[in-house]
Amino acid sequence: MRIFHPVKDPTLLTVYIVASLVGSFLVLALMHKFLSMRAKGRFITALTFLAGFFYSLEFFLPAKNGKNFLTPWVEPVGDALAVIGAFAFPLGLISLAVVHWGNIRRRREGWYFSLFLFIAMLAMALSAFLNHYAHLSLAKKIYSCLFDGLYIPLGVAMMSTLAFYIVSAAYRAFRVTNVDAILMMGAAIIVMLGQIPFGMWLTSWLPMQGIVSSLRIENVSNWFMTIVNMSVQRAIGFGLAVGGIAMALRVWFSLERGMQMGGK
Amino acid sequence: MEWLIQLRQIKRQWIYLSLAVLVSIPLFFKIRLPFFVGPQAKGLYEAVKDLPEDKVVLLAMDWGAATKGESMWQAQAIIEHLFKEKKPFVILGYDIQGPQLSEELAEKLAKKYGRNYGEDWFNVGFITGGLPLLLRMAKNFQATFKQDSVKRKPLSTFPVARRIKDINDIGLIIDITGSGTYGDWITIQTTYKVPLAVACTAVITPDLYPFLDSKQLIGMLSGLKGAAEYEALIKGSHRKTTLKMMMSQSMAHLLIIILIVLANIGLYIERRRRRSG
Numbered sequence: 001m002r003i004f005h006p007v008k009d010p011t012l013l014t015v016y017i018v019a020s021l022v023g024s025f026l027v028l029a030l031m032h033k034f035l036s037m038r039a040k041g042r043f044i045t046a047l048t049f050l051a052g053f054f055y056s057l058e059f060f061l062p063a064k065n066g067k068n069f070l071t072p073w074v075e076p077v078g079d080a081l082a083v084i085g086a087f088a089f090p091l092g093l094i095s096l097a098v099v100h101w102g103n104i105r106r107r108r109e110g111w112y113f114s115l116f117l118f119i120a121m122l123a124m125a126l127s128a129f130l131n132h133y134a135h136l137s138l139a140k141k142i143y144s145c146l147f148d149g150l151y152i153p154l155g156v157a158m159m160s161t162l163a164f165y166i167v168s169a170a171y172r173a174f175r176v177t178n179v180d181a182i183l184m185m186g187a188a189i190i191v192m193l194g195q196i197p198f199g200m201w202l203t204s205w206l207p208m209q210g211i212v213s214s215l216r217i218e219n220v221s222n223w224f225m226t227i228v229n230m231s232v233q234r235a236i237g238f239g240l241a242v243g244g245i246a247m248a249l250r251v252w253f254s255l256e257r258g259m260q261m262g263g264k
Numbered sequence: 265m266e267w268l269i270q271l272r273q274i275k276r277q278w279i280y281l282s283l284a285v286l287v288s289i290p291l292f293f294k295i296r297l298p299f300f301v302g303p304q305a306k307g308l309y310e311a312v313k314d315l316p317e318d319k320v321v322l323l324a325m326d327w328g329a330a331t332k333g334e335s336m337w338q339a340q341a342i343i344e345h346l347f348k349e350k351k352p353f354v355i356l357g358y359d360i361q362g363p364q365l366s367e368e369l370a371e372k373l374a375k376k377y378g379r380n381y382g383e384d385w386f387n388v389g390f391i392t393g394g395l396p397l398l399l400r401m402a403k404n405f406q407a408t409f410k411q412d413s414v415k416r417k418p419l420s421t422f423p424v425a426r427r428i429k430d431i432n433d434i435g436l437i438i439d440i441t442g443s444g445t446y447g448d449w450i451t452i453q454t455t456y457k458v459p460l461a462v463a464c465t466a467v468i469t470p471d472l473y474p475f476l477d478s479k480q481l482i483g484m485l486s487g488l489k490g491a492a493e494y495e496a497l498i499k500g501s502h503r504k505t506t507l508k509m510m511m512s513q514s515m516a517h518l519l520i521i522i523l524i525v526l527a528n529i530g531l532y533i534e535r536r537r538r539r540s541g
Binding site for chain 1: 274276279280283287297298299300302303328329330331332333361365392393394396397399400403404407408466469470471473474476477486487489507510511513514516517518519520521523524527528531
């Protein structure tokens with residue numbers, strides 16, 4: 001199902017796009033001018049409720065052959081939500097630009113980092129656009145250098161430093177001072193050894209089959225993960241899910257503080 | 265006895281140096297230790313092998329450069345298995361980098377196995393829209409994704425893409441993730457009963473065991489160990505490399521255990537001294 005039919009004529013498409021933008025701007029401007037803060041808040045609450053209501057209703061209403069009267073609308077609503085979601089990108093970009101431009105203009109401490117941010121953003125965006133749309137070989141080289149040569153390795157390097165941090169933090173933090181800590185440390189060591197070939201080597205002399213095989217470190221580790229850990233994670237998961245439903249209902253009905261205009 | 269108490273105060277520079285040296289040793293010297301494959305990796309392996317001929321695999325590449333150390337090896341092993349078994353697949357992902365990095369892996373492996381883009385796999389690229397988009401995709405795949413991300417052509421151009429009308433044409437979903445994106449795929453699995461497996465970083469593996477127990481997940485690869493297990497199962501091109509890296513990881517784990525033990529020995533001696541003194 002479609003709300004609108006695709007327009008192939010480029011002139012007509014341009015007219016539709018411009019008209020939609022102008023129309024949207026006018027509607028928003030009129031709403032901003034003539035509606036009170038309270039009315040705007042109610043409008044947002046109503047929209048939020050309708051958006052959530054659609055998916056809930058489509059799921060809960062009885063279905064014939066897997067469809068009810070709302071099912072054909074899943075596609076166009078999904079399209080609309082994807083487009084609205086895409087607005088988050090320029091919104092984030094504008095917010096970032098405003099903050100960092102303020103840093104540069106006011107020469108706040110570390111303002112040069114904000115300048116580097118703009119240079120990096122522009123260099124990456126320009127090379128990517130030119131590479132994608134103009135297919136310039138120089139743009140491809142610059143894009144490849146920035147993305148494959150700089151961005152990816154920097155991301156990997158950032159995560160790699162985590163290994164050193166974890167080892168140092170584990171050394172400083174893990175103190176066995178009571179029975180609970182002994183049990184936790186024992187379980188952690190068994191699970192860690194069960195993951196690595198050295199641990200598997202320690203108990204490799206035990207048979208692979210039979211009751212004694214359950215004492216092999218990888219089997220003990222697997223027991224910890226599939227029985228002990230699984231049951232605890234399930235309990236935590238239930239709690240999170242119940243909390244998540246409560247939170248989702250609060251967001252759906254706009255009961256959360258700050259969701260309405262004026263922060264009420 | 266004083267030196268035992270000093271074990272609690274090893275400078276972090278020595279710890280970092282020890283880690284760097286120990287992790288490097290297996291990369292230069294061959295260390296042979298036994299390695300056994302777990303049931304979770306076997307589950308995924310069997311699922312790929314038993315995939316019906318008329319179904320396509322959906323690879324959700326929800327990883328990036330930060331988790332490349334684990335996710336890339338998992339993705340590589342899975343793609344190689346799919347090429348070996350001649351199972352068609354589609355790549356997409358919630359992460360901007362995942363589909364692009366996976367495409368490079370697929371192209372490299374495709375040369376080795378004589379596979380062709382569009383006939384054996386295609387790439388939809390980065391997707392945004394969360395669960396509503398996946399629900400839409402489940403109902404109408406062709407209408408959700410207008411074109412692929414590599415050649416920028418309509419999906420109808422590619423034979424393997426033409427096979428996918430909706431979720432019923434997907435025989436297996438494999439989410440390779442470094443974060444919590446598996447939640448949306450669990451919802452899709454529960455709604456449409458499509459087999460789902462997750463290849464995740466080791467740190468989020470404990471969260472997934474309840475789903476394995478309830479059979480919502482048919483298989484799981486846990487971090488680099490999972491990648492090494494899968495490479496061993498498929499007798500992949502990188503099984504020696506992943507095993508070598510597992511040896512490095514062994515060294516790091518051993519160092520953590522040894523340091524914790526040393527620190528607690530020092531603590532115990534100090535406390536005894538305080539009580540007696």
